[in-house]
Amino acid sequence: MHLAGALLLTTFGCVQSEPSFEVAPSGGARLVVAMPRSLESTRVAEVTSTATNASGKEVPSTLALDTNLWVGKVEPVTSPGETVGLRVEARDGAGAVVASVSVPTVELARYGDALVVAVPQPEAAPVSTAPRIDAVVASASRVIPGQRVELRAWARGRVEGDALGYAWSAPGDSLECPEDSTQPTCTWTVPASAKNADVVLGLIVTDPRGAASSLSFRFALGGVGAVASSENIQFNRFPVLEAAVETQQVGVEQPLSLEAKATDDDGDALTYAWSATCAGTFEGGNTSRVVFTPTEEPEGCGCQVKAIVNDDFTGADSEVVANLCVRRSEPPVLGTLSQSAPSARAGELVTFTATATDPRGEPLTFTWTPSAGAVGPAVGDGTTGTVAWTELSCLPADVTPTVEVTVTNASGSSVRHTFTVEWTDRRCGALAGACAFTMAQAQVALSTDCVTQGPVFIPDGFTFDGATHTMTAVEDAAVGEHFQGAVLRNRGTVARVRNVTVTARNLSDVCDAGAARLRGIFLEGASGGVEDTVVADLHQKENRSGCQEGVAIEVRNEAAGASPVSVDVRRNRLTGYQKGGVLVAGRVQATVEANVMEGGGVVDHIARNGIQVAYGASGRVVDNEVTGHAYTGGEDTGSGILVVGGSFYGVGRALCLGLIIQGNEVTGNDVGINLAQGEGAGFNAPSEPTRIQVLDNVLRNGALTNRSVYQAGIYDSGTGNLISRNRVSGDGYDPAAHPGEAFAVDVKTVGAERQVAFATPARAVDAGTCSEALVVQGRDVVGNLAPLVDPKVELSASVGGASFHLRSDCSDAAVASVDLTGAQREAVFYVRAAASGVLTVTATGDGESTTQDLIVR
Secondary structure, three states: OHHHHHHHHHHHOOOOOOOOOOOOOEOEEEEEEOOOOOOOHHHOOEEEEEEEOOOOOEEEEEOEEEOOEEEEEEOOOOOOOOEEEEEEEEEOOOOOEEEEEEEEEEEOOOEOEEEEEEOOEEOOOOOOOOOEEEEEEEOOOEEOOOOEEEEEEEEEOOOOOOOOEEEEEOOOOOEEOOOOOOOOEEEEEOOOOOOOOOEEEEEEEEOOOOOEEEEEEEEEEOOOOOOOOOOOOEEEEOOEEOOOOOEEEEEOOOOEEEEOOEEOOOOOOOEEEEEEOOOEEEEOOOOOEEEEEEOOOOHHHEEEEEEEEEOOOOOEEEEEEEEEEEEOOOOOEEEEEEEOOOEEOOOOOEEEEEEEEOOOOOOEEEEEEEOOOEEOOOEEOOOEEEEEEEOOOOEOOOOOOEEEEEEEEOOOOEEEEEEEOEEOOOEOOOOOOOOOEEEEOOEEEEOOOEEEOOOEEEOOOEEEEOOOOEEEEOOOHHHOOOOOOEEEEEOOOEEEEEOOEEEEOOEOOOOOOHHHOOEEEEEEOOEEEEEOOEEEOOOEHHHOOOOOOOEEEEEEEOOOOOOOEEEEEEOOEEEOOOOEEEEEEEOEEEEEEOOEEEEEEEEOOOOOEEEEEEOOOEEEEEOOEEEEEEEOOOOOOOEEEEEEOOHHHOOOOOOOOOOEEEOOEEEOOOEEEEEOOOEOOOOEOOOOOOOOEEEOOEEEOOOOOOOOOOEEEEEEOOOOOEEEOOEEEOHHHOOOOOOOOEEEEEEOOOOOOEEEEEOOOOOEEOOOOEOOOEEEEEEEOOOOEOOOOOOEEEEEEOOOOOEEEOOOOOOOOOEOEEEOEOOOOEEEEEEEOOOOEEEEEEEEEOOEEEEEEEEEO
16 A cells, blocks of 8 residues: 555655665674684684574574674574574684584574674683683664663683673663672663764673683674674683782892792783882892892781783783791801711711701701712701711812701791811812712712712712613823722622613723722622622723733622621623622622623633632522633633632632522533632642532533633532532533533542432422422532442332322323433432322432432321
């Protein structure tokens, strides 16, 4: 009808002016997406939104990039004015979602557009320190003066359930917000003064801890077609400062370093401002680290230092970062000062003690600073401090060792005293200074590789830990110096060494004797051990010297009246030594176990030994690998394992008794195991049984190289030693191949009389089962290994039902005799008994019998 009327008017010429009016387009929402700055803009290639109505139907949309924002339209899903849920996703170039946000409820306008400003967050975002603002929803995106706009925020705290505070901002007095600031809604009335420009509003969300985030957003002012600018639409998380927890004591005019620890989730550059409630000065400007120096003592001593941190986007936080108690205090008063000795040598400990009191009764701390060497852990009770000091090797010529103690009270005032030590030992040479080390409770440890021109000493009772570093002995040939003594040795009666490599470099060929002889690691008169250590290339003249020194690990306890010591030498690797691998001499109970010794093979300039046990030492030599001790230079031999003792070697030289040599692998030595103990000038057999056990060793030598003397797998000059179940092989130990020059087992025997003996201890066995191995062998009248005239040995049992077998599981036919064969003149057999009790086994050979009881369970 209106259209018809208009036509009629036009047709008949009755024309009036056409009225001016606007029709708003069908409703929806303008969607603006602001990315957080922590998300690199280059990663976002596409932003999409999906609107979902109550029935679950979805409408997807793709947003367009407008400067630094993504802008789009949320269309109704089915009809204008409906309520939808909205999800926004940002994707990278590969299509992977890198950020997202969900807005639970968006009421779409029936006419015109609502406004949704959304802030996606990274999918794997770290824990936030500030609240997250997911979105702000407004009932209109284009406004005119006097219009009322409903505002709604969606936000989350960093802790679920946080009560958040909402503070809205707008031009003029135009907001009507609930008195309860925890409500996320507000109503804005567009001011009448708004003319032809966008209007900017803002929201700040704060959590209970004071952390805050802000979001600014714009409305277009005007009618249909007006679109808000993208400027000043941004999400910002405020920086958060960490508050002070404890009170710090500080003295007047005492500088104090302070740090403001701030976190900014957006990664923004931050600036700082500082202030204090007491008089003082700041150094450091607007940085996070400053030095504050109080200049006056405040009343009650309390002083708070406050920091303000700002980002470049109006975000800020302020916090007290230091609670101070500032006092103009008097320094502590020193009391008794003492040191245990006025002078020191390398490896000697000097203990320092200081006492002090404080005029105000404040607690005291003692700090110890050495000019050289190292101090150990300090001990004390608040009024007394004690520390031990040592230097391990040498000091420069112009250095006097000192230890300074600084006593400081809680207010920062201090007093100092310097202790001086007279140095009475070696001064460092031109090629090497003192080895750097640290000192802990009963331990010194190398800090780095080092070289030394003289011995390094281990303090009494300490462990020397090389910490896998290398210590190298050197000498200054230009000044006529040659290295003397051990590279590393003990100072007192207890010392341990571990985890170090000891070596030497370019040592000259000068022979020394006694204490000056070259050694790698030397323990003298001390209990302890050497474990998990390497000694390599410990020699002179590029290892062509004939000087009888250069033992890798040497342990001695030969002083008159010395008490026995106990030493463990375990899991060490020894190569390139000049004279020997391990030497144990004197009253030492030693365990030499699981070491590897490489003697260098056949040489003509020195006769080397792998392990030497001498002059009264006892203990165990087990599970070692000993190779390459062979000599071609004259009337001597190299030995894998050598045992010496008795008056043949000098007046008062004790015999080694009761030693166990077992499970070693001994290869390529002139004599594998050399029991060379003797008495008198004629090298007579010891007059007392030495009872050494040589068991289950493997001895090999593939060639005869020492034709000047001879070669043997095992040599025994002693009395009453047990040699059994060793495996000897190779052309170099084969008497059939080299008669009179090579021997498998060579034992000096006494007389022609022979006997049969058990080489294994008494056994116990369950009835009906096979026993452990029993070994019988031939011996002479004093117990030395010796062949019988007739090698057959008859076996018998005291109880019927017992049987003897040659197989370890007793699965073979029973036997009544065994033959003593091989270089060790022995036989191995097994027993099975039918009934429990005591079974006596009798072995008879050459008309002589011996018995052993078997306990049958």
